[in-house]
Amino acid sequence: MKDIRLMKGNEAIAEGAIRAGCDGYFGYPITPQSEVMEYLFANKIKERTGMIVLQAESEIASIHMVYGGAACGKRVMTSSSSPGISLMQEGISFMAGTELPCLLLNVVRGGPGLGTIQPSQSDYFQTVKGGGHGDYKMIVLAPASVQEMYDFAKLGFELAFKHRIQVMVLSDGAIGQMMEKVELDEQVPRWTDAEIKAMSPWATTGKTPDRERNIITSLDLNPVKQEIININLQKKFKHIQETEVRFERIQCDDAEYLFVAYGSSARICQKAVLLGRERGIKVGLLRPITLFPYPSDELAKLAKQVKGMLSVEMSAGQMVEDVRLSVNGAVPVEHYGRLGGIMPAPDEVLNVLEQNFIKEKTYEPHTN
Amino acid sequence: MSHIPTRDEVIEPENLVYSRTCLLTDNALSYCPGCGHGTAHRLIMEVIEEMNLQADTIGVAPVGCSVLAYDFMNIDMQQAAHGRAPAVATGIKRLHPEKFVFTYQGDGDLAAIGTGETIHVCNRGENITVFFVNNGIYGMTGGQMAPTTLPGMKTATSPFGRDVETMGHPLKITELVAQLPGTYFVSRQSVHTPANVRKAKKAIEKAIQYQKLNKGLCFVEIVSNCNSGWKMTPLESNKWMEENMFPYYPLGDIKVPK
Numbered sequence: 001m002k003d004i005r006l007m008k009g010n011e012a013i014a015e016g017a018i019r020a021g022c023d024g025y026f027g028y029p030i031t032p033q034s035e036v037m038e039y040l041f042a043n044k045i046k047e048r049t050g051m052i053v054l055q056a057e058s059e060i061a062s063i064h065m066v067y068g069g070a071a072c073g074k075r076v077m078t079s080s081s082s083p084g085i086s087l088m089q090e091g092i093s094f095m096a097g098t099e100l101p102c103l104l105l106n107v108v109r110g111g112p113g114l115g116t117i118q119p120s121q122s123d124y125f126q127t128v129k130g131g132g133h134g135d136y137k138m139i140v141l142a143p144a145s146v147q148e149m150y151d152f153a154k155l156g157f158e159l160a161f162k163h164r165i166q167v168m169v170l171s172d173g174a175i176g177q178m179m180e181k182v183e184l185d186e187q188v189p190r191w192t193d194a195e196i197k198a199m200s201p202w203a204t205t206g207k208t209p210d211r212e213r214n215i216i217t218s219l220d221l222n223p224v225k226q227e228i229i230n231i232n233l234q235k236k237f238k239h240i241q242e243t244e245v246r247f248e249r250i251q252c253d254d255a256e257y258l259f260v261a262y263g264s265s266a267r268i269c270q271k272a273v274l275l276g277r278e279r280g281i282k283v284g285l286l287r288p289i290t291l292f293p294y295p296s297d298e299l300a301k302l303a304k305q306v307k308g309m310l311s312v313e314m315s316a317g318q319m320v321e322d323v324r325l326s327v328n329g330a331v332p333v334e335h336y337g338r339l340g341g342i343m344p345a346p347d348e349v350l351n352v353l354e355q356n357f358i359k360e361k362t363y364e365p366h367t368n
Numbered sequence: 369m370s371h372i373p374t375r376d377e378v379i380e381p382e383n384l385v386y387s388r389t390c391l392l393t394d395n396a397l398s399y400c401p402g403c404g405h406g407t408a409h410r411l412i413m414e415v416i417e418e419m420n421l422q423a424d425t426i427g428v429a430p431v432g433c434s435v436l437a438y439d440f441m442n443i444d445m446q447q448a449a450h451g452r453a454p455a456v457a458t459g460i461k462r463l464h465p466e467k468f469v470f471t472y473q474g475d476g477d478l479a480a481i482g483t484g485e486t487i488h489v490c491n492r493g494e495n496i497t498v499f500f501v502n503n504g505i506y507g508m509t510g511g512q513m514a515p516t517t518l519p520g521m522k523t524a525t526s527p528f529g530r531d532v533e534t535m536g537h538p539l540k541i542t543e544l545v546a547q548l549p550g551t552y553f554v555s556r557q558s559v560h561t562p563a564n565v566r567k568a569k570k571a572i573e574k575a576i577q578y579q580k581l582n583k584g585l586c587f588v589e590i591v592s593n594c595n596s597g598w599k600m601t602p603l604e605s606n607k608w609m610e611e612n613m614f615p616y617y618p619l620g621d622i623k624v625p626k
Contacts (some may be wrong), residue, residue: 068458204446
């Protein structure tokens, strides 16, 4: 019998992490994602799977605790919301430099600064383009449902260890707080020390006579060596771009116009597609699931088919840059966004699409 | 040309009374001649070898002069971001409570940028060992003022001497962490004379032994010279350390188990 529960997005990813065999969570409370850590404490995970949960003194400490655990080859994670994720950029950069796998979650709220606790998608640049110092990328997964919050914990750990990379689940306050039904799957056992040694021979597990000492460091003062390290990192990112793109096509087959949206905005656009079809407009939705790697090839293909694309984001226009790079001028691309924690309505985005591409323009829409 | 005897020819096995611990690598130390870091490294590695802990040890190197500690210590190590070694060590120890986990940090790392991590790792009573090398200056970056720089002491960023009115006071962080219920053993030592080296080794032994008891954090400060940063010869710097550093940072155990 299926195990189906009604859960908040934040609870779902916590449950997903437990069931994915997560070894440790280190975090600091911040709205709108505090339920992640609360859920882990309330569920007595130490007794359930032996997983560790620790409330750190700051987001900075949290991410460096994750660093320590990840460098031991353990499945570890943290979560936060925008201001806290800003604080974590140092540690994320260090994990990029040391190629440590981990699962990160940003339940995005409006900024800049303290901003608001309402949902936003204004951390796209920070997440996808590299928020910390140095040339690096993370795999970025964008859930659009509570089910995907749950699923992406397991998927995130799999990708993180497959490529020795940080995986960021880029959610938002709406997906984190809303409740939907979630289908749970079987518990994945936590790795034993022997399994970790076998699958992550680089991990610091204590130097034994059968191997050289393991060192986890991002430092190499020799620029020739440091360039090689960087070139190898870029090769890995290229490989990920070629092999790990994920997206969802919604009514794209006959589409003449296209919404491009992820996360909460994709849910809104999904409804707008239905409304548009009722009005006789052949509109579809391309929903990127991975923001890095970005589904550029798919958008380039769709650019040959549609007359216009509207990138809908709860930001001033961040992902739209990647849409434009993908289509490379082949088709008009416009942006529509709401800021500061406001979510657009389906008819609102449909009207913008009509006014941009179908009707005579009666006013200048929001463009960047 | 006469034959130059090799090391092995000079050191007859039967005459050998002391040798370098195998837990130090063959890499030449990158520290300035006269600096205390080499002795501190050697003592910690000796104790780990004597306690047969190599396979159970995970060390955390900081940012600062000892950023490359993993080049010299023949154990599994992680290099932490500046000041974050206690958080990194927490992550390791929580997931590997059976391992021996230590950090090796300087004063800028531990008592300036990492103050938050230092206080909280001590306050949580994490069962790790912190080795804190205090030389009152930022050595690696070229001799800038540290949180532990003495009043009036000249550095690259206090060229006319540390003015406590505008630059704050030297931070006795070791006394501070000793106040926290999470610390189990807190001691301040030096490694500038043979007698002090022996005392420091005893403190290091205790700090490593006590970690096995899971009673809390052990913290060993080593007041050290920085002859390059202080712009002195090694001998002058040791004398200056005795006359100036020790009155402010007195040696000895600060907190011992009841």
